[in-house]
Amino acid sequence: xxxxxxxxxxxxxxxxxxxxxxxxxxxxxxxxxxxxxxxxxxxxxxxxxxxxxxxxxxxxxxxxxxxxxxxxxxxxxxxxxxxxxxxxxxxxxxxxxxxxxxxxxxxxxxxxxxxxxxxxxxxxxxxxxxxxxxxxxx
Amino acid sequence: xxxxxxxxxxxxxxxxxxxxxxxxxxxxxxxxxxxxxxxxxxxxxxxxxxxxxxxxxxxxxxxxxxxxxxxxxxxxxxxxxxxxxxxxxxxxxxxxxxxxxxxxxxxxxxxxxxxxxxxxxxxxxxxxxxxxxxxxxxxxxx
Numbered sequence: 672x673x674x675x676x677x678x679x680x681x682x683x684x685x686x687x688x689x690x691x692x693x694x695x696x697x698x699x700x701x702x703x704x705x706x707x708x709x710x711x712x713x714x715x716x717x718x719x720x721x722x723x724x725x726x727x728x729x730x731x732x733x734x735x736x737x738x739x740x741x742x743x744x745x746x747x748x749x750x751x752x753x754x755x756x757x758x759x760x761x762x763x764x765x766x767x768x769x770x771x772x773x774x775x776x777x778x779x780x781x782x783x784x785x786x787x788x789x790x791x792x793x794x795x796x797x798x799x800x801x802x803x804x805x806x807x808x809x
Numbered sequence: 810x811x812x813x814x815x816x817x818x819x820x821x822x823x824x825x826x827x828x829x830x831x832x833x834x835x836x837x838x839x840x841x842x843x844x845x846x847x848x849x850x851x852x853x854x855x856x857x858x859x860x861x862x863x864x865x866x867x868x869x870x871x872x873x874x875x876x877x878x879x880x881x882x883x884x885x886x887x888x889x890x891x892x893x894x895x896x897x898x899x900x901x902x903x904x905x906x907x908x909x910x911x912x913x914x915x916x917x918x919x920x921x922x923x924x925x926x927x928x929x930x931x932x933x934x935x936x937x938x939x940x941x942x943x944x945x946x947x948x949x950x951x
Contacts, residue, residue: 763817
């Protein structure tokens with residue numbers, strides 16, 4: 672039986688920029704940052720409160736399964752905000768919203784009361800967007 | 810139902826204490842100092858740290874030390890004894906026992922096995938968890 676998820680992937684055009692954002696602005700920690708001899712970079716980060724979950728910051732690049740025309744299409748779709756990449760939890764949405772805004776994180780929606788809690792929505796520099804949720808009845 | 814989140818301010822203090830522990834993981838474990846960083850009693854610090862991060866402060870430090878030891882054993886030209894000292898163990902026996910309990914083999918056997926499988930040109934493959942499906946799909950080994 673599957674017990675848990677250990678890794679998930681977010682596709683990014685630039686891994687250095689991605690690291691600056693997810694680590695430098697969101698406050699995640701680097702789990703692995705290793706570059707293979709052929710240039711492939713395995714970069715994973717984790718929210719500090721969930722060190723067992725690794726988020727792979729996967730470079731959008733041509734390879735065995737992705738052709739160059741796919742690369743351009745994926746970058747375009749990510750840029751348009753076609754993908755909602757996930758939900759992050761916080762114990763204080765409004766406070767975290769102010770902090771992240773001050774660090775330059777772009778929000779698509781400010782904190783708003785929903786039936787499940789308080790939610791804001793932000794995006795990374797490339798267009799991947801996330802819900803920032805303070806669950807009700809924590 | 811999702812697990813409960815710890816209060817935002819408490820989480821920040823726990824992270825600060827965790828960073829404090831990680832910043833000097835080779836030194837003797839200083840639970841009281843870490844608890845002070847978090848402005849908590851040692852008892853509450855230990856309880857909250859464990860429930861928030863899923864491991865005790867001691868297990869957290871052990872993991873950092875053993876992870877560092879694994880990397881040194883396969884990629885640096887260091888003896889097991891030197892690695893033991895480098896990661897903060899004063900006793901080779903204690904280090905070997907702990908390493909075996911975490912990794913499943915002795916430091917010497919681990920070093921030998923990784924070098925046998927991956928050679929001296931790419932020993933880091935033995936310590937890097939990169940699922941083969943990702944490696945193949947995205948050309949990591951090309």
